[in-house]
Amino acid sequence: MSGAAPDSTAAPSRALDLSQLSVRELNAALHEAEDGRWEVLDPVGKHAIAAGLDAELEVEIAGNVGYYCAGMNKRATVRVKGNCGVGVAENIMSGKVAIEGDASQAAGASGHGGLLVIEGNAAARCGISLKGADIVVRGSIGHMSAFMAQRGRIVVCGDAGAALGDSIYEARIYVRGEVAGLGADCVAKEMRPEHLEELAELLAEAGIEDAQPAEFSRYGSARRLYNFNVDDAGEY
């Protein structure tokens, strides 16, 4: 995994200015590109910026973005120098997406692979339906995060909202701060050495140096609801 910030010693980036180009023209240019560094100017909250990338690109977006920025990202590294709307890096497959500000709901929803780093806070449903991607949040996350999360890891350096990990499958959640409440079938679990090790790796990949793995608690599935039993109906 490459670092979060584009290498300043590399070739100069090419600028794509959304005050001059449509999102369609921007994405068409990024879809055609095979590599290189790109800077997106004046995003002003537009939707689907840098969606569907599938190349070793480094894309830096200079400002706030709307919904689905870097949606279904593959291989590319995307950095947003601002806040982002709903569903940033939804269904991310690989590569890295980093947000310098806060993220709205459903950040990293159903992500299959790759890494999403949110340096601010993430709103509700962060990592919902997660399928293998990793999400690291320097701040806190909202309610119903990791709902039905199947695979992957979510690291929260701040607090987690209510109903964390509701109906979770095999995803693992690490929270440093307070958890307002756990959802159905989500329980606190022992931090074994392998968990401390993977957490240290995730924090390092996210560039977070001021949090220690030992400060976190681990949460995951109790696996009591994996096969329906009428006696558990009240749990849902």
Next chain:
Amino acid sequence: MSTENGNTRPGWRDGLRESATFDRATIHEIQRAAREGIYDIRGGGAKRHVPSFDDLLLLGASVSRYPLEGYRERCDTDVVLGDRHAKKPLELDIPVTIAGMSFGALSAPAKEALGRGASEMGTSTTTGDGGMTPEERGHSETLVYQLLPSRYGMNPDDLRRADAIEVVVGQGAKPGGGGMLLGQKISDRVAEMRDLPTGIDQRSACRHPDWTGPDDLEIKIEELREITDWEKPIFVKVGATRPYYDVALAVKAGADVVVLDGMQGGTAATQEVFIEHVGIPTLAAIPPAVQALIELGVHRKVQLVVSGGIRNGADVAKALALGADAVSIGVAALVAIGDNAPELDDEYAKIGSASGFYDDWHEGRDPAGIFTQDDDLAARFDAELGGRRLANYLRTVVLETQTLARACGKSRVQNLEPEDLVALTVEAAAMARVPLAGTNWIPGTEAR
């Protein structure tokens, strides 16, 4: 079995009177629920009688209109789906498509057969809640890829490999409900495609994880278009509940095609109470949907695909006459490829069912090898033969549709119109918004 007084029901004897309220099926279900403590789950669509296309009749041509010669004059069946915004709309030879059904619910060879049959007839098939399999893509000339709330197997490569994308909001058998695939069918391959452990019950969410409501949907569709460079038609599929509003909102959100699935539409597995009591019949759903399209000025520009209980060319002709551009079939296609085949009657009996009745599709024990992930059972199914049978069935349905359209004087099946229809019952007349046969009365509207 007694045949006295015409009563042929097993177990009937003189002097016995069955309750209309607590009939044998009802009593059996109460007893089962009391024993097991959980609702009944089954596959298929609504089994109850609801007003349907059978309650409509077509008016053949006579003095006021002239028919087309059945064996000579052209009656076109091709249809283009999704030319509103997409660079590459679907161009189908027939207006009958294969509905979304998942690999997981169905075996891989069954999906292959659907692709083979559909491709032979120049129509599309559709993935389901389990992602796209190579068998399906490889044997489907035109494949619609579903974006479902679960997002199982969702990936941008398959989005780009697809010929169209269908955003599934709901389905007719269970509008407002999610899906369920019991552990018996979560084989290693299914589990891997869905990123789940093998053998656990899999729940499919009822809502999409990253959008809520029509304004979000519009942005979601924009994202899908961006990811696929505006090439693919975007379908939005809704279960029939409030079709006027749902269709209008789907159009507003940017759909190229709206798929409207009535309550007779099948599912692989859902609670019986859901199947029978939620949603509205296909017949009742079409007119409000068409009204919404007409009012928005997009009828025939945003295509309407109707599904739910389509069985034959008469159903197709009537759906088109009410304003649909095409129909989609699921259960009928499965029957065509071998589901509920009478030659398997002994094997259905072993699992407590009978051919013509088997609907425990979720249990994975289908002797036909269709609703299973058991390798031995799936190996019984001949995908090539299944594909041929589906093509035969589709060919028959299309010939029937053309026969009826020509009789109404139409040189294209989509030229059928509401004026070609009358209703046999007051209910059907009100729902379909066509006159009761022999009258000019359309209940709920001014006489025309």
